[in-house]
Amino acid sequence: MHNDDPPNWEEQRKMMVQHQLRGRGISNQRILEAMGTVPREKFVPINYRHATYHDGALSIGYGQTISQPYMVAFMLQLLDPQPGDRVLEVGAGSGYQAALLGQLCQEVYAIEIIDTLAERARQTVQELGYDNVHIIVGDGSLGHPAAEPYDGIIVAAATPDIAPPWQEQLTEGGRLVAPVGSQGAQRCLVAAKKHGELGITESIGCIFVPLVGEHGW
Ligand code: SAH
Numbered sequence: 755m756h757n758d759d760p761p762n763w764e765e766q767r768k769m770m771v772q773h774q775l776r777g778r779g780i781s782n783q784r785i786l787e788a789m790g791t792v793p794r795e796k797f798v799p800i801n802y803r804h805a806t807y808h809d810g811a812l813s814i815g816y817g818q819t820i821s822q823p824y825m826v827a828f829m830l831q832l833l834d835p836q837p838g839d840r841v842l843e844v845g846a847g848s849g850y851q852a853a854l855l856g857q858l859c860q861e862v863y864a865i866e867i868i869d870t871l872a873e874r875a876r877q878t879v880q881e882l883g884y885d886n887v888h889i890i891v892g893d894g895s896l897g898h899p900a901a902e903p904y905d906g907i908i909v910a911a912a913t914p915d916i917a918p919p920w921q922e923q924l925t926e927g928g929r930l931v932a933p934v935g936s937q938g939a940q941r942c943l944v945a946a947k948k949h950g951e952l953g954i955t956e957s958i959g960c961i962f963v964p965l966v967g968e969h970g971w
Pocket residue numbers: 818819820821844845846847848849850851852865866867868871892893894895910911963964965966967968970
């Protein structure tokens with residue numbers, strides 16, 4: 755291989771799934787398939803594109819990041835999305851996770867507070883043909899009342915708490931996954947709604963960019 759050969763994205767994506775995901779215990783077959791299919795390189799700004807399948811987060815501008823592939827897979831596995839689900843993502847960023855959800859679920863609403871990022875994400879998911887992914891500009895700490903209720907809510911920014919609107923906008927039996935804690939460090943929480951109340955399970959520690967807005971910082 756010569757250094758000026760174009761990158762073989764498909765091969766790099768396969769290796770990422772094998773080593774970073776399977777190798778570390780991600781076992782949900784549908785999630786592994788989606789991550790082996792969605793072209794992450796399309797969601798990464800051109801100046802970092804060479805590092806698309808590295809084992810880390812990457813800058814997408816405006817102080818924001820596209821999360822590490824392992825973290826994305828891990829959170830999706832906690833959410834356990836089903837083919838018939840309607841899902842809300844808070845913090846659409848590049849639109850990468852929204853596209854994965856588009857492949858895994860029936861309908862996806864992904865809300866992003868920075869309008870230029872939302873515009874770019876919308877363009878990328880459209881170009882890739884994810885017609886069931888809707889990118890919305892707004893404060894996702896308020897959820898997205900226009901399309902509630904959701905079978906799943908996944909929060910991709912660090913939050914001080916589970917914002918009350920998220921609980922309200924979940925279906926009975928719905929699940930929420932969020933990094934909850936301080937601005938410096940969080941823990942992934944899974945909350946399942948039963949009889950209107952959230953039953954919470956704690957998972958691994960993580961570090962996300964902070965949620966801003968009404969119920970954020
Ligand atoms: N899931 C994204 C990465 C998310 S980074 C991806 O796949 O690329 C977190 C994102 O949350 C940032 O883009 C940030 O602008 C956004 N964000 C922070 N607070 C928000 C809020 N209140 N509502 C919506 N988006 C928010």
